[in-house]
């Protein structure tokens with residue numbers, strides 16, 4: 001058996017290079033939905049965590065073929081885990097997802113699939129294994145009100161102090177209930193702070209905006225990191241359910257700055 005003291009960390013430059021390679025090259029080989037602005041924002045926050053030595057697992061609810069899951073998973077250090085939650089119950093989907101994980105992850109980058117809906121994941125108490133240990137969570141599963149409320153409850157259980165949550169398809173005309181679910185959650189519970197939103201920059205068929213949230217303790221640090229990374233795409237601050245969020249716009253393209261080292265709170 002391997003104990004955590006036997007695990008040799010992967011040097012940060014190597015992790016950053018793997019992440020860059022996936023974000024700039026390999027990602028085009030995986031079918032799915034991830035707009036370039038949101039890709040740049042998630043990539044920047046993962047880089048920030050690597051540079052600041054923030055450890056933890058990464059989780060995605062709703063993986064499909066793994067396009068965005070593999071972005072998160074390519075930030076893993078040895079000993080960290082990438083957790084996928086998705087029933088993947090349509091013909092060939094699970095096979096495709098697992099094949100992509102084998103192609104685009106290294107052996108030491110551990111991934112685990114929970115092939116069940118996320119409400120079952122929570123009801124069965126599976127969050128307890130990850131309580132406070134998750135540094136990045138992407139909510140991209142059931143696109144209906146109850147599913148998003150459930151998935152934000154998962155976020156509350158698993159998110160670490162310096163972790164971040166991304167909610168997909170905010171302000172998307174096909175899924176208005178996602179935005180309402182997030183707003184209702186934020187009105188009822190102040191445990192998550194919304195700090196940024198990335199605007200969609202292509203037709204609705206390619207997805208909507210993404211909202212970024214964090215624990216109050218980590219939100220300021222992550223907000224600053226994103227403003228620095230995407231300074232050219234920052235549009236303005238906007239009120240969202242009584243919170244101030246940074247809006248990033250990409251209709252003139254994405255300009256991502258090189259990583260600046262940051263010490264975390």
Ligand SMILES: C[S@@+](CC[C@H](N)C(=O)[O-])C[C@H]1O[C@@H](n2cnc3c(N)ncnc32)[C@H](O)[C@@H]1O
Nearest residue numbers: 032033062063064067068086117118140141142
């Ligand atoms: C829009 S796709 C996800 C896209 C993916 N993140 C990507 O990078 O392309 C939505 C996924 O959510 C899954 N899903 C639907 N309802 C779910 C639920 N209740 N819990 C978990 N996953 C769910 C579907 O099986 C599907 O694979």
